[in-house]
Amino acid sequence: MKHTLINKIAVCAFMLNGLFALAQQTNLEVDMANSISKIQPTMYGVFFEDINFAADGGLYAEMIKNRSFEFELPMMGWVEPNSDRHSMNKQSGIATIMTTAENSANPNFSRILVNNDKGYVIINEGFRGMGIKKDARYNLSLKAANQKGAIKKIIVQFIDKNKNVLGETSITPTSSEWKTYTAQLTSDQTEAKAQVKFTFEGTGIIDLDMISLFPEDTWKGRKNGLRKDLVQLLDDMNPGFLRFPGGCIVEGRTLEQRYQWKKTVGDVENRTTLINRWNTEFSHKLALDYFQSFGLGFFEYFLLSEDMGAEPLPILSCGIACQFNTGELVPLHELEPYIQDALDLIEFANGASDTPWGKIRTEMGHPKPFNLKYIGVGNEQWGPQYIERYKVFEKAIKDKDPNIIIISGSGPFPEGEYFDYGWEELKKLKVEIIDEHYYKEPKWFRENATRYDKYDRKGPKVFAGEYAAQSVAIASPDNKNNWECAFSEAAFMTGLERNAEVVHLTSYAPLMAHEEGWQWTPDMIWFNNLESYGTPNYYVQKLFATNRGTDLIAITKDGKPVTGQNDLFASAVKDIDKKEVIIKLVNTAANAQDLNINLKGKKLISNGVVLTLKSENLTDENSFESPKNISPVESAVKLKGSNIQITIPAYSVTVLIFKMK
Numbered sequence: 001m002k003h004t005l006i007n008k009i010a011v012c013a014f015m016l017n018g019l020f021a022l023a024q025q026t027n028l029e030v031d032m033a034n035s036i037s038k039i040q041p042t043m044y045g046v047f048f049e050d051i052n053f054a055a056d057g058g059l060y061a062e063m064i065k066n067r068s069f070e071f072e073l074p075m076m077g078w079v080e081p082n083s084d085r086h087s088m089n090k091q092s093g094i095a096t097i098m099t100t101a102e103n104s105a106n107p108n109f110s111r112i113l114v115n116n117d118k119g120y121v122i123i124n125e126g127f128r129g130m131g132i133k134k135d136a137r138y139n140l141s142l143k144a145a146n147q148k149g150a151i152k153k154i155i156v157q158f159i160d161k162n163k164n165v166l167g168e169t170s171i172t173p174t175s176s177e178w179k180t181y182t183a184q185l186t187s188d189q190t191e192a193k194a195q196v197k198f199t200f201e202g203t204g205i206i207d208l209d210m211i212s213l214f215p216e217d218t219w220k221g222r223k224n225g226l227r228k229d230l231v232q233l234l235d236d237m238n239p240g241f242l243r244f245p246g247g248c249i250v251e252g253r254t255l256e257q258r259y260q261w262k263k264t265v266g267d268v269e270n271r272t273t274l275i276n277r278w279n280t281e282f283s284h285k286l287a288l289d290y291f292q293s294f295g296l297g298f299f300e301y302f303l304l305s306e307d308m309g310a311e312p313l314p315i316l317s318c319g320i321a322c323q324f325n326t327g328e329l330v331p332l333h334e335l336e337p338y339i340q341d342a343l344d345l346i347e348f349a350n351g352a353s354d355t356p357w358g359k360i361r362t363e364m365g366h367p368k369p370f371n372l373k374y375i376g377v378g379n380e381q382w383g384p385q386y387i388e389r390y391k392v393f394e395k396a397i398k399d400k401d402p403n404i405i406i407i408s409g410s411g412p413f414p415e416g417e418y419f420d421y422g423w424e425e426l427k428k429l430k431v432e433i434i435d436e437h438y439y440k441e442p443k444w445f446r447e448n449a450t451r452y453d454k455y456d457r458k459g460p461k462v463f464a465g466e467y468a469a470q471s472v473a474i475a476s477p478d479n480k481n482n483w484e485c486a487f488s489e490a491a492f493m494t495g496l497e498r499n500a501e502v503v504h505l506t507s508y509a510p511l512m513a514h515e516e517g518w519q520w521t522p523d524m525i526w527f528n529n530l531e532s533y534g535t536p537n538y539y540v541q542k543l544f545a546t547n548r549g550t551d552l553i554a555i556t557k558d559g560k561p562v563t564g565q566n567d568l569f570a571s572a573v574k575d576i577d578k579k580e581v582i583i584k585l586v587n588t589a590a591n592a593q594d595l596n597i598n599l600k601g602k603k604l605i606s607n608g609v610v611l612t613l614k615s616e617n618l619t620d621e622n623s624f625e626s627p628k629n630i631s632p633v634e635s636a637v638k639l640k641g642s643n644i645q646i647t648i649p650a651y652s653v654t655v656l657i658f659k660m661k
């Protein structure tokens, strides 16, 4: 009797447990037969801005800072340790900055006077040092005019922080006229904080300019090209577009300091150095040595887009300086040069080689057009002045080439007066695509997965052009690229994807930051002089971008989209070309969730792939020491009939991929 009672209790407990487990399981349904809309190839792209030393000192692999002595303090980046400027008599030598009217783009050069054999040297400190690798080759070039043949030899050495020599080469300057000399350096050690020292044999005067040093091993082996590891991280994302050159840098703190693409093409020597707008933007993060050499200019951006199979997406000044700064306005009747810049850009990118700007592209080594399809007019402008200027641009661009798709902007915030006004006016103008920016707390991203559900399907399309979850506050230097931010963005991105009918382009911002040279955080990729790593946010972007699909399909719970019920978010696509069905699931809860997903409408191969991105703590991050701490892990899953039973971990992003028969 007693025995039977115990058995009954055990059976009841088991049943209850089973019921409980059943109650906990979430049932989802995927309709593979019906495509809701196309997913644009541009759905997931990258936003590049020269902020945080992302260009000079970053992607652009030049290692000499202030190579042409054009910074506001022309010897910035250079030191003369054995020269006492305050004592004429004891000087071993001295560098004087000369300015010539002959080269208005690059007027300064350094006149080196070597007085004696007491060891006058100049040293370039690089961008927070120079990263050099053991046995790798580095290409040096410089322009020199050796007056009266005074200087017999220039010895060029890599030195470490203790001034030990790591590698050496030399140049024999043979001409009293300006002439370019080249040499190659190697190092017998890997060093993150190297510098380059120039020592002079002989006494007298030698003029120097354009002192440049690049690793030989650049992206695609291009001479004086881009940093390979950084481009590789971008290329691995398979981005649908490359937005350049920003960001606020487009607008400039003043109109004078706006980005002018024409000054960034042609021979690098003739590209005029400009102060970087992030130089003094944040008093808590001053970067007084931050300038733009424009060695990474519009031609290089187009080339990079082409290399990655990404649509080039330039953003141009619309005649309004950054409204957070001066907000200087070009009067409408003086807007013509700004408009002409847009029209000439179309010719530079797409024109035949016998057109004036097509010729420049051809001379730069690219006779084939770049097939530019998009132009952005203005960055984060707001108010009636923007709308007035936008209209003038739109008319001129469409008159020149009606096929160019124009991107307009809705200001810096994702809601509020500027945003509402911008959208209302742009909608009246029937614009094609509107750029929206959101830098918000992680919770906002989780709560806004339905943001685009109600957007007018017949209205302008959306470019979510800049977004990132801020762990503390917008532009706070304490923001972190932590796991909570990353999975919250992923939750939001399921909403972007579910609304692919409206949302045509998206990009996280900013893209890159130098470990020591940054001004703004969070950023998707962090680097120092030798290494780089993707943040958890990077892996979220990469998971979505590399599993973009071609067609949106429905994934539902009780017939409704999965937008945060029980902290679960989901989207689904199929890829007609790869014959795949891809399901993205984001669990923002602190507990694992059991799912039963019914896949209907297509026959699938039963063995599937699971990519899981997870971490236990909201504050977990990746780092130089542990670059893949949070990165996707692949496993297998098997269909049971047309169902998948899967447990998704707490705080996780999961991608399921099945091949269609």
Ligand code: AHR
Pocket: 049, 051, 246, 247, 248, 249, 379, 380, 412, 466, 509, 510, 520
């Ligand atoms: O991404 C950093 C800055 O944020 C961009 O330059 C600007 O457009 C935005 O305000």
